[in-house]
Amino acid sequence: MKRSTILGNSNLNINRMGLGCMGMSEFYGTFDENESVKTLHKAIDLGVNFFDTADMYGWGANEKLIGRAFRDKWKQVVLATKFAVMRGPKGEWLGLNGQPEYIKKACENSLANLGIDAIDLYYMHRQAPDVEIEVIVGAMADLVKQGKVKYIGLSEVNADTIRRAHAVHPISAVQSEFSLWSREPEQEVFDVCKELGITFVAYSPLGRGFLTGAYKSRDDFEAGDFRLSNPRFTDEAIKENIRFVDVIETIATEKEATKAQIALSWILSHNDQITAIPGTRKIHRLEENLGAFNVNLSENDMKLIAASLPQETIGNRY
Secondary structure, three states: OOOEEEOOOOOOEEEOEOEEOHHHOOOOOOOOHHHHHHHHHHHHHOOOOEEEOOOOHHHHHHHHHHHHHOOOOHHHOEEEEEEOEEEOOOOOEEEEOOOHHHHHHHHHHHHHHHOOOOEEEEEEOOOOOOOOHHHHHHHHHHHHHOOOEEEEEEEOOOHHHHHHHHHHOOEEEEEEEOEOOEOHHHOOHHHHHHHHOOEEEEEOOOOOOHHHOOOOOHHHOOOOOHHHHOHHHOHHHHHHHHHHHHHHHHHHHHHOOOHHHHHHHHHHOOOOOOEEOOEOOOHHHHHHHHHHHHOOOOHHHHHHHHHHOOOOOOOOOO
């Protein structure tokens, strides 16, 4: 299994197992920044070079954390960040913004938070419903011309939006939730990404941790954990969705691998261009996730998993 690929429509070589950094600053219970920095440094030592953040994670705190961690390591890093989701001074949600002036300001803020001169990959986090994609991508293209952004990407968009965006400026990456229990991108997005040479980036590839088998009831989450407000993590949903974990466990036992490794290997086995960005704050989880490269899923394994999965997930993604 290939461990690296060229980021679509770019000259950047990225590790196919990147690291999602969101949980290092918010959403998934308590966190320790010193532990996170050690994990970020260990990731580089293990050959990971693709890191994912956003300006809204900890409303700037996550970018600043990464800026401190990589202050003298930027030559070893391909960094992706995002704009569009507005947060207030206390973290309150203020909606989506895709206006060109806002995008320019958001980029400047991210550059300052990270302490860099140019962002490797700049995503539109979500599309503001009142702004056409051509306007948004046009503003992002201006940032490329100014040298503040190297390549651009989109998050959670459909095939038509990808085509319209790519007609304005080459899109290098499309990021969407994709895992054994979130398979919507298989329907159209994979095909258009392949056609246009765009890298697909799978976020939450472990189903926000659920597919590892670590969470069997709501009691397993810390108070304030974002997942407690998620429809897929109600008591009823957990009870039904555990069937996904059962399928993975059967294959994991046969392969002498962990459930996380099976879930990640399943994603990477789709094609050589797909990348995944599982998030973790802990070194031992990082090492476990990277072990997915050593798991070989045959065509029959892939067919068995597909045939064994439940037909639908209980609870919406959000």
